[in-house]
Amino acid sequence: MDKPFDWTQKRPDFDTMTYEETIRFCIALEQAAAAFYEELVQGTDDPVAKALFGELALMERGHEQRLEQLDEEAFFETVPTTIIDLKTTDYLEVAEPGQELTTQGILILAAQREKATRDLYAELALRYAAEPFLHEFFKMMAEEEAKHKYILEEEYERMMGGEM
Amino acid sequence: MSSAPQTLTPKERMRIPRQEMPEQDPEARSHNFDEVNLGYDAETAMQEAQRCLQCKKPLCIDGCPVNIKIPEFIQLIVDGDFLGAAAKIKEDNSLPAVCGRVCPQETQCEATCVVGNRFRPVAIGHLERFVSDNERETGQVQLPKIAKSSGKKVAIVGSGPAGLACATDLAQWGHEVTVYEALHEFGGVLVYGIPEFRLPKKILATEIENLEKMGVTFIKNFLIGKTMTVDELMDEEGYDAVFVGTGAGLPWFMNIPGENLNGVYSANEFLTRVNLMKANQFPQSDTPIKIADTVVVFGGGNTAMDAVRVSKRLGAKRAIIVYRRSEEEMPARDEEIKHAKEEGIEFMLLTAPKAMLDDGQGWLKGVECLKMELGEPDESGRRRPVPIEGSEFTIEADLAVVAIGNGSNPLLAKTTPGLKINRWGNIIADPETGRTSKKGVFAGGDIVTGGATVILAMGAGRQAAAAINEYLNTGKWVEIDG
Numbered sequence: 001m002d003k004p005f006d007w008t009q010k011r012p013d014f015d016t017m018t019y020e021e022t023i024r025f026c027i028a029l030e031q032a033a034a035a036f037y038e039e040l041v042q043g044t045d046d047p048v049a050k051a052l053f054g055e056l057a058l059m060e061r062g063h064e065q066r067l068e069q070l071d072e073e074a075f076f077e078t079v080p081t082t083i084i085d086l087k088t089t090d091y092l093e094v095a096e097p098g099q100e101l102t103t104q105g106i107l108i109l110a111a112q113r114e115k116a117t118r119d120l121y122a123e124l125a126l127r128y129a130a131e132p133f134l135h136e137f138f139k140m141m142a143e144e145e146a147k148h149k150y151i152l153e154e155e156y157e158r159m160m161g162g163e164m
Numbered sequence: 165m166s167s168a169p170q171t172l173t174p175k176e177r178m179r180i181p182r183q184e185m186p187e188q189d190p191e192a193r194s195h196n197f198d199e200v201n202l203g204y205d206a207e208t209a210m211q212e213a214q215r216c217l218q219c220k221k222p223l224c225i226d227g228c229p230v231n232i233k234i235p236e237f238i239q240l241i242v243d244g245d246f247l248g249a250a251a252k253i254k255e256d257n258s259l260p261a262v263c264g265r266v267c268p269q270e271t272q273c274e275a276t277c278v279v280g281n282r283f284r285p286v287a288i289g290h291l292e293r294f295v296s297d298n299e300r301e302t303g304q305v306q307l308p309k310i311a312k313s314s315g316k317k318v319a320i321v322g323s324g325p326a327g328l329a330c331a332t333d334l335a336q337w338g339h340e341v342t343v344y345e346a347l348h349e350f351g352g353v354l355v356y357g358i359p360e361f362r363l364p365k366k367i368l369a370t371e372i373e374n375l376e377k378m379g380v381t382f383i384k385n386f387l388i389g390k391t392m393t394v395d396e397l398m399d400e401e402g403y404d405a406v407f408v409g410t411g412a413g414l415p416w417f418m419n420i421p422g423e424n425l426n427g428v429y430s431a432n433e434f435l436t437r438v439n440l441m442k443a444n445q446f447p448q449s450d451t452p453i454k455i456a457d458t459v460v461v462f463g464g465g466n467t468a469m470d471a472v473r474v475s476k477r478l479g480a481k482r483a484i485i486v487y488r489r490s491e492e493e494m495p496a497r498d499e500e501i502k503h504a505k506e507e508g509i510e511f512m513l514l515t516a517p518k519a520m521l522d523d524g525q526g527w528l529k530g531v532e533c534l535k536m537e538l539g540e541p542d543e544s545g546r547r548r549p550v551p552i553e554g555s556e557f558t559i560e561a562d563l564a565v566v567a568i569g570n571g572s573n574p575l576l577a578k579t580t581p582g583l584k585i586n587r588w589g590n591i592i593a594d595p596e597t598g599r600t601s602k603k604g605v606f607a608g609g610d611i612v613t614g615g616a617t618v619i620l621a622m623g624a625g626r627q628a629a630a631a632i633n634e635y636l637n638t639g640k641w642v643e644i645d646g
């Protein structure tokens with residue numbers, strides 16, 4: 001298995017990477033995201049939280065698989081939709097690394113990770129603009145990460161209630 | 165008392181205008197902590213009570229979370245039997261003088277009142293307040309009869325409305341009840357959160373005195389989870405059951421840069437300093453508070469309204485609410501928003517904070533904000549506020565208060581093995597009975613629901629009391645799902 005993606009490291013320079021290296025990087029990214037959610041599932045008693053994080057973990061595992069296979073046929077069966085960006089957590093600060101995370105912190109961190117991944121796929125979609133399959137593939141991945149961000153920001157707003 | 169004639173037709177009743185609540189003058193009251201609402205006198209209350217149509221299907225009762233028999237108590241006011249009216253309310257609500265003041269009637273009983281379909285609804289809250297104040301002020305509070313001792317002991321953790329309501333019923337049924345409270349005063353948010361100008365502390369003090377007369381023991385400065393655990397209460401102190409009503413007292417933070425600067429308070433700290441530690445009387449009291457020219461309060465709930473109105477009373481020249489949604493979405497009671505505006509509070513709506521600004525010495529000098537706009541409708545058709553990029557602007561301010569809500573303190577759950585919590589740290593409890601995942605332990609109020617309302621906490625305390633009573637009598641424990 002690839003080395004798990006380390007979120008504290010800097011974004012790689014895709015200019016210097018081959019196509020294969022880029023895909024392997026994305027796979028590591030998805031594995032790390034899935035592991036992050038799986039850990040959250042383990043750490044809670046709450047059935048609703050288990051379901052939420054479990055679903056996100058499954059989706060990231062799905063991405064991992066999709067990147068492994070890069071199957072053109074299967075991909076074109078899924079039609080991407082445009083997701084609303086609530087931007088609820090865009091201006092918030094991620095908690096200091098090493099500090100014990102509150103639920104609020106977990107949601108901010110998770111939503112910001114999804115944003116970073118969305119931006120990364122959007123960048124790759126542009127990079128591969130000349131290759132229709134890869135261009136569409138990365139665009140769709142970006143949309144899906146945007147959807148994860150939406151789910152997490154919805155949950156954040158629900159948790160915080162109307163006072164915020 | 166004499167009985168008023170019942171001669172008015174429904175039309176005539178509806179023609180009576182809603183009786184206004186007498187209030188302190190806005191300019192005068194924005195410099196003092198005395199109660200804003202002055203209360204009805206008997207004549208006004210009887211006039212208002214005449215507006216009730218005594219509906220066959222009283223929708224107001226459905227609107228009340230604890231189903232107070234509203235038309236019945238209002239009829240007793242019409243009949244001049246004010247003590248009877250107070251007793252009628254107390255069948256369903258242990259804290260009517262509090263609820264008459266702080267319940268969001270406009271979204272509950274008064275929202276469903278039939279008169280409200282064409283005119284302003286019957287002022288149910290004002291009437292509730294009138295009869296309970298009358299009972300207290302005339303020294304005629306009737307304490308419930310206490311049943312023969314059951315020989316069972318119950319510990320109540322937390323003295324907020326949930327804990328007090330639970331204690332009242334359990335004491336009445338003959339159980340030995342002890343309330344443990346972490347702070348040095350009893351009442352929960354009712355004493356440390358809601359300011360004197362909305363809820364005078366003497367009201368709570370009377371409630372506590374009455375409970376003491378009923379045999380309830382109160383222990384203050386006692387933090388369950390630290391001084392003693394729930395298991396120790398049961399195994400070593402011999403309690404047969406424990407009710408956890410510890411509330412949602414852990415403030416959410418905004419997680420924006422500069423939030424740790426001096427001059428930035430959580431609403432909890434700000435309000436506790438004034439309400440509980442009497443910082444407004446410093447140096448006569450021991451606790452100081454920063455007196456500021458411009459105060460910005462973030463949030464749109466009752467907590468935000470309380471904080472901003474307190475800051476005005478402390479002497480702020482500008483006191484501003486910053487809220488990221490529009491006024492329609494503000495969860496604060498309508499009356500608090502109205503009163504705040506009358507007192508000169510500024511409202512910056514569809515505005516969100518981006519960063520707190522440092523004066524270079526570690527103190528707040530201003531707040532950078534972003535304008536929001538209502539975004540595209542989502543699947544449910546709701547338009548949500550989203551930040552407008554590049555819309556940043558600065559408000560110069562020397563004090564900021566974060567009032568965006570509270571979560572639950574993890575201490576008790578962490579120190580109680582077997583007590584299950586949900587994803588927000590709230591205790592998982594059966595909504596009908598308050599039974600938790602741990603045998604003999606019940607919970608209710610904000611610790612279960614997250615920040616909610618006084619009446620819901622009170623109702624949960626009473627439901628749990630009934631379930632505790634049954635458990636103590638039968639010894640039967642049913643596991644909860646989840």
Ligand SMILES: Cc1cc2nc3c(=O)[nH]c(=O)nc-3n(C[C@H](O)[C@H](O)[C@H](O)COP(=O)(O)OP(=O)(O)OC[C@H]3O[C@@H](n4cnc5c(N)ncnc54)[C@H](O)[C@@H]3O)c2cc1C
Binds near residue numbers: 435
């Ligand atoms: C500023 C403010 C204004 C509000 N205004 C309104 C309003 O106008 N109308 C309305 O309906 N609602 C209002 N609310 C909400 C309402 O006050 C709460 O929903 C209600 O008080 C919850 O009651 P509770 O008994 O669950 O908890 P609380 O009132 O929070 O009481 C819990 C008590 O438990 C104690 N405690 C906590 N942990 C421990 C422990 N480990 N050991 C011992 N004691 C412990 C706490 O010190 C506290 O005294 C307001 C809330 C705030 C903060």
Ligand code: SF4
Binds near residue numbers: 219286
């Ligand atoms: S709905 Fe209004 S008018 Fe009808 S009984 Fe209730 S308070 Fe009276």
